[in-house]
Every structure is written in C-alpha cells, then in structure tokens.
Amino acid sequence: KMKILLIAFTLFSSILGYHEKTAAIKVWGNCGMCKARIEKTLKIDGVNKAEWNVETKMLTVSYDSNTINLDQIKQAVATAGHDTEKFRSADSDYAKLPGCCRYDRETEKTDN
Numbered sequence: 001k002m003k004i005l006l007i008a009f010t011l012f013s014s015i016l017g018y019h020e021k022t023a024a025i026k027v028w029g030n031c032g033m034c035k036a037r038i039e040k041t042l043k044i045d046g047v048n049k050a051e052w053n054v055e056t057k058m059l060t061v062s063y064d065s066n067t068i069n070l071d072q073i074k075q076a077v078a079t080a081g082h083d084t085e086k087f088r089s090a091d092s093d094y095a096k097l098p099g100c101c102r103y104d105r106e107t108e109k110t111d112n
Contacts, residue, residue, distance in 0.1 A: 019066045020048060025059045025074060027052060028083045028103045037101070041080040047073065
C-alpha cells in the first residue's frame with residue numbers, strides 16, 4: 001500500500017513540476033531590507049521560490065510558467081521599487097524606499 005502511494009505521489013509531483021522554470025534576474029538594491037522586500041513581493045501565485053543575493057544583485061526565482069511569466073515577475077519587483085534589467089521602477093515607487101535602500105539608478109534602463 002505504501003509503495004503504491006509513493007509511486008502515485010512521485011507521478012503526481014512530476015506532472016505538477018513539469019512547468020516549473022528557474023531563472024536568474026538582475027535586480028538592483030543594497031541591503032537586507034531590500035532582500036526582504038524583493039522576496040516578500042514575490043510571495044505570489046505561481047512563484048514557488050525567490051531568493052535575492054545582496055552581493056551579486058541576482059534574484060533566483062522558481063515559478064510555474066502556466067501561472068506567471070518572467071515579465072510579470074520582473075514587473076512585480078519593479079513595482080516594489082527595484083529596477084530590473086528590463087523594467088525600471090516608477091520614480092514614485094523608488095521614492096518610497098527607505099534611504100538605505102536607494103541604490104544608484106542607471107539612466108540607460110528606460111525601456112519600461
């Protein structure tokens with residue numbers, strides 16, 4: 001009985017995990033508060049895991065491509081005040097960040 005349950009669970013997990021993708025995204029920020037904000041922002045439907053590295057500025061995200069796409073993830077991060085390579089945060093969202101979180105913005109990232 002346990003063996004059948006284990007086989008069923010493994011099969012079910014592989015079907016569910018079929019559309020899971022992992023991506024690395026450059027996200028600007030400075031500190032642990034930024035890390036907490038970025039990761040909390042991505043506690044949304046379709047995102048299974050999000051981890052931002054303060055030193056490398058790289059966000060590793062695992063997500064269900066049937067539920068959410070990479071651009072939606074990047075846009076959510078930008079809405080929280082953090083620029084990505086593709087989406088620049090609105091000045092009003094950036095202005096809401098605490099002083100220690102205000103990273104130097106690159107002027108060439110304007111294809112938002």
